[in-house]
Amino acid sequence: MTRAKRNRLIYNCVTFAVVIIAFIVLQSMIENKTITRALKGQLIPICCWIVMAVSLNLVIGISGELSLGHAGFMSVGAFTGAVISGWLLNAHGMENETLRLVLAIVGGGIAAGIAGVVIGIPVLRLRGDYLAIVTLAFGEIIRNLVNVTYIAVADGHLVFSFLKKNVPEGARMLVDGASGAVKISKISTFTMGFILVLFTLIVVLNLINSRSGRAIKAIRDNRIAAESMGVPVTKYKMMAFVTAAVLAGMAGALYGLNSSTVVPSQFTFNQSINVLVFVVLGGLGNVLGSVISATLLTVLPEVLRAFADYRMLVYAVVLILVMIFTNNPTIRSFADRLIAPVKKLFGGKHSDKGGAQA
Amino acid sequence: MTAVKRHSTTKMVPVPSHSIVPERDLGQQPVLETNHLGIEFGGLKAVEDFNLTIGKTEIAGLIGPNGAGKTTVFNLITKVYEPTNGTVLINGKDTKGMNIVQASRLGIARTFQNIRLFSNMTVEDNVRIGLHNQIRYSMMEGILRLPRYWTKEKKMHREALDLLSIFDMQDLADVQAGSLPYGAQRRLEIVRALATNPSLLLLDEPAAGMNPHETEELMENIIKIRDQFQIAILLIEHDMNLVMGICEGICVLNYGKIIAKGTADDIQNNPVVVEAYLGKRKEEAK
Numbered sequence: 001m002t003r004a005k006r007n008r009l010i011y012n013c014v015t016f017a018v019v020i021i022a023f024i025v026l027q028s029m030i031e032n033k034t035i036t037r038a039l040k041g042q043l044i045p046i047c048c049w050i051v052m053a054v055s056l057n058l059v060i061g062i063s064g065e066l067s068l069g070h071a072g073f074m075s076v077g078a079f080t081g082a083v084i085s086g087w088l089l090n091a092h093g094m095e096n097e098t099l100r101l102v103l104a105i106v107g108g109g110i111a112a113g114i115a116g117v118v119i120g121i122p123v124l125r126l127r128g129d130y131l132a133i134v135t136l137a138f139g140e141i142i143r144n145l146v147n148v149t150y151i152a153v154a155d156g157h158l159v160f161s162f163l164k165k166n167v168p169e170g171a172r173m174l175v176d177g178a179s180g181a182v183k184i185s186k187i188s189t190f191t192m193g194f195i196l197v198l199f200t201l202i203v204v205l206n207l208i209n210s211r212s213g214r215a216i217k218a219i220r221d222n223r224i225a226a227e228s229m230g231v232p233v234t235k236y237k238m239m240a241f242v243t244a245a246v247l248a249g250m251a252g253a254l255y256g257l258n259s260s261t262v263v264p265s266q267f268t269f270n271q272s273i274n275v276l277v278f279v280v281l282g283g284l285g286n287v288l289g290s291v292i293s294a295t296l297l298t299v300l301p302e303v304l305r306a307f308a309d310y311r312m313l314v315y316a317v318v319l320i321l322v323m324i325f326t327n328n329p330t331i332r333s334f335a336d337r338l339i340a341p342v343k344k345l346f347g348g349k350h351s352d353k354g355g356a357q358a
Numbered sequence: 359m360t361a362v363k364r365h366s367t368t369k370m371v372p373v374p375s376h377s378i379v380p381e382r383d384l385g386q387q388p389v390l391e392t393n394h395l396g397i398e399f400g401g402l403k404a405v406e407d408f409n410l411t412i413g414k415t416e417i418a419g420l421i422g423p424n425g426a427g428k429t430t431v432f433n434l435i436t437k438v439y440e441p442t443n444g445t446v447l448i449n450g451k452d453t454k455g456m457n458i459v460q461a462s463r464l465g466i467a468r469t470f471q472n473i474r475l476f477s478n479m480t481v482e483d484n485v486r487i488g489l490h491n492q493i494r495y496s497m498m499e500g501i502l503r504l505p506r507y508w509t510k511e512k513k514m515h516r517e518a519l520d521l522l523s524i525f526d527m528q529d530l531a532d533v534q535a536g537s538l539p540y541g542a543q544r545r546l547e548i549v550r551a552l553a554t555n556p557s558l559l560l561l562d563e564p565a566a567g568m569n570p571h572e573t574e575e576l577m578e579n580i581i582k583i584r585d586q587f588q589i590a591i592l593l594i595e596h597d598m599n600l601v602m603g604i605c606e607g608i609c610v611l612n613y614g615k616i617i618a619k620g621t622a623d624d625i626q627n628n629p630v631v632v633e634a635y636l637g638k639r640k641e642e643a644k
Contacts, residue, residue, distance in 0.1 A: 004480050004532040203501055210500025210507065211490065211514075214479070218487045221476035228436055229554055230462035230491045239497060 012205050015288040019201065022295075023194045030190070038302055046298045047193025048074075048255040051200045053278035053294035054287055055247035058204055060276070061285035062213065063240035064220030066128070068272050069119070069135035072142040073245045075267035076115045077108030077252025082181035083151050083158075084108070085257055086174040089185060090153045097187040104187075105196065105253045112249020115142070116242040124237045139272055146264040151175040180263035181256060188258035196254055197291075200247050204287060207243065216240050281322060380606045383413025387450050389465075389558045389590040395434055396443035396614075404430045405614045408444070412558065412607075417584055417591045419605035421598075421625075423634060427614040428594045429471055432560050436468055437461040449557060463491060467556035469547040471563050471594075477536025481527065481546055484535050485518040488553025493517070521549050524586075525579060540567045545576075552587065559583075561593040565600050573597060577604050602626065610634065 026043065029035040052074060059067045081104035088094040088103065123134045152159045154171035161167055164177060175181050207213045215236045218226040227233055256262045278297055282289030300318065304311045325331050388411045395408040405427045412418050420428050433439045435446055437458050446453045448464040456464075467488075476484050495510045522528045525545040530538065535546060544564060551559055564580070565573045577600055584591055595601050601608060602622040610618040610625060612634040618625055625631055 002482075002532050004482070206501045206503060207497070210497070211486075211493075211495060211510070212497040212500055214483055214486055215490060217479055217483075218476045221478050222474045224438070224458075225470065225474035225476065226487065227458040228438075228462055228466075228468055229487050229550065230459050231487065232459050 008209060011288070012209075015201060015205065015291065016198075018288065019194075019197055019291065026190070038305075039299075042299060042302060043190045044188050044193045044254065044258045046295050047190070047197050048251040048258075049275070049278065049294040049298050050197050050291050051247055051251035051254075052275045053282065053290040054200050054204055055244040055251070056275050057279045057282070057285065057287060057290045058207070058240050058244045058247075060279050061283075062208060062220065063216050063237055065124070065237065065241070066132040067135040067241070067244075068132050068269065068276070069137070069139035069142075070244070070248055070275050071267040071269070071271035072135075072139035073112040073115060073248035074252035074255065074271070075139075075142050075146065075264065076112045077249030078256030078262050078267070079146055079149075079175055079181055079252075079264075080111035080249070081105060081108035081253025082184050082256045082262060083174050084253075085185065085187065086172070086181075086183075087153055087158055090172050090174075091156045091158065097185075098189075098192075101187045101189070101192055101254075101257060104257060105192070105250045108253025108256075109246040109250040112252065113242055113246040115249075116245025117238070120238050120241045120245075124234055124241060136269060136272070139267070139269055143264045143267060146175070146180070147178045149175055150177055178264065180261055180266075182261050184257060184260050184262065186258060186260060188254050193254055196250055200250075201287065201291075203243065203247065208287075212236065212239060277319065281319070281326075283326075380413055380416055383416055386414045388412060388447075389414055389416075389449060390435065390592070391447040391450075392435070392444065393447075394444035395431075395441050395446060397430065397434060397439055398442050403614055405434065405441075405611075406443075408434075408611075408614075408616060410609055410616075410619075412590045412592055414557075414590060415584060415588055416607060417580065417593070417605050419601040419608040420592060420594045420611060421596070421601055421608060422611035422617075426611040428611055429562060430614075431611070432468060432562055432594065435461075435558075435560065436466055462554060465555070465557035466560065467551035467554045467558075468560035469544070469551055469562055469564060471566070473540075473543050473547060475535040475543055475546060475550075477534070479535060480531065481522065481533050481535050481538065482515070482518050482531040484546060484550050485521055485553050486514050488521075488550040489514050489517060490554075492553070492555055518553070521553050524552070524583065525549060541569075541572050544568065545579075548579075548583075552583065557589055559589055559591045561591060561595075563594055563596065565595055565597045570599075573600055576600070580604055 026035070030040065052070060056067065056070045059065055059070075084107040085100050085104040088100050094100055119135070119138050123131055123138075126134060148162050150161050150164050150167050151174045152167045152171035153174060154168045159167055159171060167173070173182055208217070215226070215231045216239065218229070218231055219233050219236055223233060274297075278294040279290055281297065282291070282293035301311060301315055304314050307314055390410065390412040392408055392410050396406045397404050408431060420431060422428055430439070434441050437453060437456050437460070440455075448461065448466060451464055453461050453464065476487060479487075493510050493514050495506045499506045519528045519531060522531060525548070527542065527545065527549065530542065535543065538546060544567070548561065548564065561580075565576055568576060580591060580593070581604055583589070593601075593605070605622065608620065608622060608625045609616055610631050617634055618628045618631050620628070
């Protein structure tokens with residue numbers, strides 16, 4: 001086995017181990033009832049944000065395109081998931097919550113994937129700043145579109161309209177315009193969140209280390225060289241973009257079904273930026289980094305609740321400090337020296353960072 | 359424009375045909391044929407009436423002073439630019455309207471004057487990108503790690519190491535491409551281009567930045583590659599030892615126009631070429 005291959009294997013194993021151990025610890029804490037209420041409420045959102053961060057990392061870190069509309073895909077997934085779950089429950093009387101959750105997540109993923117294709121076709125011909133601006137606009141379009149969407153179940157049928165007066169009296173509202181998805185039955189579970197995180201990691205890590213993933217990275221590194229090697233640029237950019245959209249939609253469905261109401265204004269530009277922060281903080285192209293930073297930055301504001309008014313100020317200061325320190329060469333080399341003995345333990349002769357990151 | 363005026367007065371060396379194809383390739387379909395190829399950038403004729411034929415296993419050189427349009431010719435052949443005039447035929451197929459990817463699938467591979475490696479990827483992964491269209495499996499097979507993934511990856515690994523062994527680089531397979539020394543990066547670019555299984559290899563200043571010893575080795579390797587892969591090679595180079603040493607046909611470009619074509623001896627003794635490089639002698643100018 002070559003050194004690059006072994007480093008990659010170790011990296012992947014560590015990533016999965018971290019997630020699985022965290023799940024086992026948290027699950028046993030839940031069973032012993034030693035977990036705090038605040039943390040327990042955060043578990044499913046943490047799973048969602050991990051999936052969001054890892055999938056956005058696929059677009060930004062691996063494919064090298066700045067997308068600012070990731071929350072838009074989450075929104076599509078959340079509302080589709082809520083509608084699917086509500087429709088199955090009210091029109092078909094499906095009581096099995098797990099099956100409903102799975103179908104909602106799959107549906108949310110497919111819907112977001114379709115949105116990804118529709119957006120991707122025109123957008124991926126643009127580069128750099130233009131792509132960022134258009135994806136930003138996309139997030140806003142989705143929000144405004146949901147604001148005027150009314151979906152209800154009437155006599156076992158799904159009614160869809162952009163005007164509230166078209167919805168018959170007494171129908172069971174699923175999406176009520178600006179009020180968002182209402183009276184959702186909360187069916188998301190932490191176990192499902194964990195499975196979704198695992199699924200995301202498997203998809204993203206396996207994609208990165210395959211023929212398609214290499215093509216995506218090649219386009220990021222040097223578009224012209226990739227093209228002249230016969231790598232079709234648009235196809236692979238689309239692949240990364242749509243895969244990320246599908247995963248974001250799945251996360252959205254899980255997120256939506258974790259609360260009794262979801263409003264479109266939950267998925268604004270700010271949320272896209274939040275996910276972007278997770279990705280940048282965790283390191284571009286570094287999947288494990290995204291997992292950790294998404295977890296910490298979701299928990300941090302809750303921990304800082306004690307500071308009440310100064311909460312967001314402290315959050316911002318912590319962010320700036322972390323960004324400065326992780327990019328400081330002196331501190332990096334110090335950290336490398338700390339890690340070196342651990343690397344030696346795994347049998348690596350060299351302490352350089354060859355291929356440890358994706 | 360002075361540039362255009364000047365070359366209209368330069369004498370053209372009588373060239374019997376488009377071709378400087380060596381005898382052994384005469385019976386076979388030429389790999390590259392350009393007819394009256396030209397491109398204008400906003401009225402400036404960067405390349406004009408460029409006619410060249412390259413035989414199946416020929417090593418040809420494209421030389422000329424700085425700014426003569428050599429790299430532009432490469433960009434026209436590889437479809438980075440769409441020509442405004444004339445045609446490019448690769449293995450007899452017209453490339454009109456094709457994009458870079460389609461042209462590469464016809465069998466053109468190139469290296470770049472300013473190295474364009476995938477510098478954040480390993481040396482082996484760089485070569486694997488070259489193999490992208492040679493050894494294929496789908497995205498789903500990759501994600502689900504189906505049997506085809508494993509067999510094809512193994513095959514890719516073997517072929518990548520085979521190709522790297524041309525330049526004795528198989529030990530560097532795990533190194534990040536961007537951290538290689540300059541000469542090794544140039545060699546890796548050639549390996550990567552070869553991985554696409556081309557019938558025509560375009561080398562843009564392959565010896566730039568190499569020391570005389572490395573250049574010597576490169577010359578041997580270029581001939582070795584031609585013999586082993588049975589491909590045609592067209593190279594741009596300023597190192598005259600290399601050009602005169604290995605090129606069977608040489609084409610001299612100045613101000614976007616071909617001013618001479620022929621063998622190394624023809625070119626060296628051609629007054630028009632000497633003038634283009636060194637200028638006229640004072641007495642002659644008077």
